[in-house]
Amino acid sequence: MFGIGNSAVQAAQVAQLGTALVALRLGRAARLPSGCVELVFSAAGQARRAPYSRKGRDESAYAYHPGPYETAFAPFAAAPEIGLRLRYLADASDPRVAQQRFDLFLFSEAGDALAIDALHGAVAAAVRDALAQGTLDLPACTTLDEWHAFRAGLNELLYTRFGLTVDDCVPVDLADAVDYAQVLRARQADMPGAQVRAGAGEAVLASESQASGADAHVAADEPVFTFDEVHGAAPDVPVAAAAAPSLGCGPAAADAHALRRLFLELPAWSAGVRALDLPAGQLLFAARRDVLQRCALAALDVNTMPSLAWAAPDRPAPPALQAQRAAHSEAAVHALDQAWALLARWRLAAPGSADHAQLLDDADRLTANLAYHLAGRRAVSEGGGDQRREPA
Incomplete structure (x- = not known):
C-alpha cells in the first residue's frame, strides 16, 4: 500500500508539470506530459539527458517542462504600479558547455519539486536585486537604445543565474492589480x-x-495578477524554501541548503570568471588571479565547514549561535547570487573596454563579503569573536 500511495502521489505531481510545477524529482519511472525532459544526475552533479530507467544506484532523476512561463512583477518598490511582463523558458541544451546552467540550477536549488510560483519569485528577486546593485540599468523615460541595453542585460542575467532564455519582455501597467x-x-x-x-x-x-x-473595470481578455504574483517572493527567500516549505522550517535546513549551493556553484562561477576575455595587462591579470584564489579558498572553506550543531567536539552550539551561523550561510548565498549577476554583466563587457577594472573591483568586494560570512559561519561564540586557533 505504501508503494502504491507513492506512485499515486508522483503521478499527480507529474501531471502538474508545465502547469503548477516546473521540475520534479522522480522516485520511479513515470509517464511524463508531452514536451518534458528527463535528467539523470550523478553523485557529483553531472547531468545527462536520459530516461529514469537508465538511472544508476547513486544517481537521481528529475523531470522538467521547459515552458514557456509568463509572469508580471514590479521591478522597483517605489513604483509598484510599473511592471514588467516576462515570458521565458528553459531552452535547448548548449553543446558548447560541459554542464548546462539550468541543470546546475535544478540540482542545486530545486529540492524535491520546483513550483512555477517559486521560479517566478526567484526571477523577480534576481531582477530587483540586480537593479538595486547596478548590474542592470532601467532608467526612467527609457530611450530605445537604453531599452535594448536593458534587454541584453536581462537576457544574460537570467541565463547566467538560472539557465533561462527570455522570450519576451514588455512593460505593463499594474495599477489595477496593486493593493x-x-x-x-x-x-x-x-x-x-x-x-x-x-x-x-x-x-x-x-x-x-x-x-x-x-x-474599476478590467477587460475580460486582460490577465489579472494577484499581489503575490506582482511582487513575487522576498529577495532573501531561497527558491527551494518556496518550492518545499519544509526547507524553511529551521536554521538547520536553511544552513544545509545554503552550504549545498555554495559547494556546487562556487566552482562553476570560478570557471565562468576564468573564461572571460580580459584586455591585456598585468594588473588585470593579477586582479583576476586574486579573485580566483579567494574564491578557491572560499570553496575549500565550504568543503571543510564544521557542523552547525556543535561549537566544539565536546560542546553543543546553543540555538542562538546556530541561528547566527545559518544567517551567515544565507548571507554568503546572497553574495553568491550577486556574483552571478556580476558575471552576467561582465560577459557583456567589450574585450577592450575599460569596465573590466571596475568589474574586477566589484568581484573582489563580493568575494571578500563571501569570505567574511563564511568566517562568521565558523564562529564558535555569539558575535564571532572567540575563534578557535591552532597552536603556534
Missing part, C-alpha cells in the same frame, strides 16, 4: 517606529482603494 493598502502594511512592518502614525493613513487608503476598486 496599495497592502503595500503600506508591508512597509510599515519594515519600520516598527512608524506603526502608530501609519495606522490611520492606512485605514483611509484602504477605504479609498475599496471604493475605487468597485468602479
Whole structure:
C-alpha cells in the first residue's frame, strides 16, 4: 500500500508539470506530459539527458517542462504600479558547455519539486536585486537604445543565474492589480517606529482603494495578477524554501541548503570568471588571479565547514549561535547570487573596454563579503569573536 500511495502521489505531481510545477524529482519511472525532459544526475552533479530507467544506484532523476512561463512583477518598490511582463523558458541544451546552467540550477536549488510560483519569485528577486546593485540599468523615460541595453542585460542575467532564455519582455501597467493598502502594511512592518502614525493613513487608503476598486473595470481578455504574483517572493527567500516549505522550517535546513549551493556553484562561477576575455595587462591579470584564489579558498572553506550543531567536539552550539551561523550561510548565498549577476554583466563587457577594472573591483568586494560570512559561519561564540586557533 505504501508503494502504491507513492506512485499515486508522483503521478499527480507529474501531471502538474508545465502547469503548477516546473521540475520534479522522480522516485520511479513515470509517464511524463508531452514536451518534458528527463535528467539523470550523478553523485557529483553531472547531468545527462536520459530516461529514469537508465538511472544508476547513486544517481537521481528529475523531470522538467521547459515552458514557456509568463509572469508580471514590479521591478522597483517605489513604483509598484510599473511592471514588467516576462515570458521565458528553459531552452535547448548548449553543446558548447560541459554542464548546462539550468541543470546546475535544478540540482542545486530545486529540492524535491520546483513550483512555477517559486521560479517566478526567484526571477523577480534576481531582477530587483540586480537593479538595486547596478548590474542592470532601467532608467526612467527609457530611450530605445537604453531599452535594448536593458534587454541584453536581462537576457544574460537570467541565463547566467538560472539557465533561462527570455522570450519576451514588455512593460505593463499594474495599477489595477496593486493593493496599495497592502503595500503600506508591508512597509510599515519594515519600520516598527512608524506603526502608530501609519495606522490611520492606512485605514483611509484602504477605504479609498475599496471604493475605487468597485468602479474599476478590467477587460475580460486582460490577465489579472494577484499581489503575490506582482511582487513575487522576498529577495532573501531561497527558491527551494518556496518550492518545499519544509526547507524553511529551521536554521538547520536553511544552513544545509545554503552550504549545498555554495559547494556546487562556487566552482562553476570560478570557471565562468576564468573564461572571460580580459584586455591585456598585468594588473588585470593579477586582479583576476586574486579573485580566483579567494574564491578557491572560499570553496575549500565550504568543503571543510564544521557542523552547525556543535561549537566544539565536546560542546553543543546553543540555538542562538546556530541561528547566527545559518544567517551567515544565507548571507554568503546572497553574495553568491550577486556574483552571478556580476558575471552576467561582465560577459557583456567589450574585450577592450575599460569596465573590466571596475568589474574586477566589484568581484573582489563580493568575494571578500563571501569570505567574511563564511568566517562568521565558523564562529564558535555569539558575535564571532572567540575563534578557535591552532597552536603556534
